[in-house]
Amino acid sequence: MGPECGILKEGLSKRKGVAIAAGTLLLLVAAALLTGFEASGEDEAGLSRFYGIVYESDDTRAVGEPVPGAEITTEQDYNLTGHYVNSTVSGEDGSFEMFLPGGDFKVTVMKDGYEPFSTSLKVVPGRDVNMDIFLVKKPSGAGVNLSSEKVSAELLQGESLMIHLEVMNTGTGTDTIIVEISGKMREWASLGEPVITRSSGGGGPYAQSISNIDDYSIGNVDVNISVPDDAQAGKYNFTIRATSQKDPETFDTMDIYITVKEKENEEEVGFVIPSVGIGAFVLSLSIMGFVFLRRRAL
Incomplete structure (x- = not known):
């Protein structure tokens, strides 16, 4: 075998070693990335933090007391066959938090005794979104x-x-x-x-x-x-x-x-007209007068 063959063989061996080293490096980088993805939070995986506080309010959006136990639901059309839905419940201080992918969402908030709340939300991947929500109390329904x-x-x-x-x-x-x-x-x-x-x-x-x-x-x-x-x-x-x-x-x-x-006092009167009627009363007076005159004549 000539010296040219020896040089060629040595070159191939060196290239093979470099290729193996490069492949090993790629595997190590891939493993590191995979490990990093599993260890990082959802927000580092392209999700955005959506958070805020639910308050009781009137029609003027004046801030009142926090509302615990309100159900916050986010809904996104994901594709033609399904959609992305996430929900959570506000805490004792009215606060809530969830992680969302980028896109356009419909936000619905419901709580017994309050009017339903609905709004739209646009999420940019990797950017947090803060939104305080105001729930208006329903009328008592009494009248x-x-x-x-x-x-x-x-x-x-x-x-x-x-x-x-x-x-x-x-x-x-x-x-x-x-x-x-x-x-x-x-x-x-x-x-x-x-x-x-x-x-x-x-x-x-x-x-x-x-x-x-x-x-x-x-x-x-x-x-x-x-x-x-x-x-x-x-x-x-x-x-x-x-x-x-x-x-x-x-x-x-x-x-x-x-x-x-006051009641009027009932006084005794000397002469009371009987209830038999005025005609009978006049006839009675006539008879009495006739008897009186006859006795006087006698």
């Missing part, structure tokens, strides 16, 4: 209307009167409504048993409970008023209040006015 055809009356000492009340549940869903009498002269009044299409319960002379009244249904309660014989003449009033038990801050009131007049 009460108290009405009567008669809210004033004139009574003599010792007289009585019954006033018919109508109590309407103007809220949503069934409710229990408490009807009460208050005022300085409430001892003159008492409430009868309520009448509705469902069950009702008593609460004493000054309060009645109208239970399970449907929305926009009416319960009826009578107010019985008795003026004492020794009541002073003058003007009096007391208040009727109907209160929702669904929301005690929801109520309606009505004032009833009573004017008390």
